[in-house]
Amino acid sequence: MAASTQSPPHARSDWTIPQDWDRYTAEEHAVWDTLFARQTGMLEGRVTSAFGRGLDVLRLSRAGIPNFVELSQRLEALTGWRVVAVPGLVPDDVFFEHLANRRFVAGRFIRRPDQLDYLQEPDVFHDLFGHVPLLTDPAFADYMQAYGAGGLRAQQFGALQKLARLYWYTVEFGLIREGGGLKLYGAGIVSSFGESKFALDDPSPNRIAFDLERVMRTDYRIDDYQQSYFVIESFEQLRRQTADVDFAPIYRRLEQLPVLAPDAILPTDKLITRGTMAYARR
Ligand code: HBI
Ligand code: FE
Numbered sequence: 001m002a003a004s005t006q007s008p009p010h011a012r013s014d015w016t017i018p019q020d021w022d023r024y025t026a027e028e029h030a031v032w033d034t035l036f037a038r039q040t041g042m043l044e045g046r047v048t049s050a051f052g053r054g055l056d057v058l059r060l061s062r063a064g065i066p067n068f069v070e071l072s073q074r075l076e077a078l079t080g081w082r083v084v085a086v087p088g089l090v091p092d093d094v095f096f097e098h099l100a101n102r103r104f105v106a107g108r109f110i111r112r113p114d115q116l117d118y119l120q121e122p123d124v125f126h127d128l129f130g131h132v133p134l135l136t137d138p139a140f141a142d143y144m145q146a147y148g149a150g151g152l153r154a155q156q157f158g159a160l161q162k163l164a165r166l167y168w169y170t171v172e173f174g175l176i177r178e179g180g181g182l183k184l185y186g187a188g189i190v191s192s193f194g195e196s197k198f199a200l201d202d203p204s205p206n207r208i209a210f211d212l213e214r215v216m217r218t219d220y221r222i223d224d225y226q227q228s229y230f231v232i233e234s235f236e237q238l239r240r241q242t243a244d245v246d247f248a249p250i251y252r253r254l255e256q257l258p259v260l261a262p263d264a265i266l267p268t269d270k271l272i273t274r275g276t277m278a279y280a281r282r
Contacts, residue, residue, distance in 0.1 A: 005091050015094050019108050020070045028110050029064035030156060035116065035125045036062045042196050048176050048185045050140070050235070054117060054133025062120060065124055075132065079141035088121050099148025100201040104135060111135060115185065117193060130187030131171070139235035144171070146242040159251040162216040169215045170238060173206065175199065175231045182207065182272070198225050205229055206278035209270035212241050213250060218260045227262040227280050230274055 007015045040062075041050070058074050072082040084098065085108040098105050103179060106127035111119045111132075119126075134140045147167060154163040172188035182200060189195045199205070206228040215230055232238060260266070263277055 006085060007094075008243055011087055014098070015086050016084045016105070017087055017108065021065070021067045021069075024065050024110075027113065031110050031113055031116070032065045032125060033062045034174055035111075036129065037059075038116075038193060039129060039191065039196070041139075042183070042193055043190060046184050046196060046200055047190055048134075048178055048183045050137045051133045051185060051190065054136040055198045059137055060129065061135065064109065066128055068106065069116075071128070071132070075135060078136050079138055081135045081141055081144075083128070092151065092160060095158060096148045096151030096155075099144055100152060100173065101148070102141075102145055104131060104144070105132075126187065126191040132193035133184060134235075138234055139239040142243050143235065143238040146239070147171070147246075150242060150247055154251075157248060157251050159254075162251060162254060163247070164214050165218055165220060166212065168220045169218065169228075169230045170210070170232065173199070173220075173226050173229060174210075175204070175229045176235075177231055185232075185235075198279070199229055202279060203273075203276045204272075206265060206271065206275040207273040208265075210237070211269075213254060214260075214266065214269070216250070216254055217257055218264070218269050219262050221262055225279065226276065227275065230263075 007013050011017045040055070046225055054060075057078065058071060060071075066082045068085055075081050075083065079102075081104055082101045083104050084105050087108055088109075090105060095105060104127075107121065109123055110125060111123050132275045135144065147163070151160070151163055155159050170186065172186045174182040174186040176184050176185050177183075184190050184196055184199060186199075189199045202225075205226055208230055210230040210232045218228065219224065263275070263280060265271065265274065
């Protein structure tokens, strides 16, 4: 495997940096508190119960940006995961290597008060509030590790794009069926005020039952709300379909099939809601 890009001079060779928790300003902690209060309010009744349990057991709260060392102690006792700080986006192989070893990489910086709704790079609010609560769920925790291990292998098969689509439509933008309705679990949704309403309530997007190979064929948008969301039955389903599963035969099969547009609907899809695409076409 090709060696990844050299880490920046201020980072360690695995791209991690000290969080330097003492250096956050009062204004930065206040941004966390504002986002935390707004998002927990919005998510009431909309998010998977595993997320709320995660917030509770990790004692994530409206009391400033969490200290990664303290958070990691609680998390490690539950599922063996830790949280490490990185300067921003890291190369794919570095990212996968951390996940495969149960280390979740998180940005240390937080968005400015005038950027509460929009930012390009994942910040500490997206990474911690969005991703870390579900790492307390044993099945989801195993899925994330399997994803990292699978990523290292996908690079050898030239199948990174397929695996990235899986991450996008589950870890970042997934929905789950729970208690007779749909609930949110994807970190990109649960950390976004606008999308946490849109993904569940808006008539525009498709909501389709999750199918691993179907998802691996589906392109996605990174610059706007999704046109299709995929709905899992349980985190156990994700674990079962990825942990100790060899994706090589799947990648070979998918080579023969066309890539699907974000709004595509197949005759074989189990459609939960057919989207009007009104928002997407506006
Ligand atoms: N780096 N810090 C960080 N966070 C991510 O979510 C991330 C990354 N590097 C690569 C990456 N994600 C994705 O491209 C992979 O899922 C393919
Ligand atoms: Fe993310």
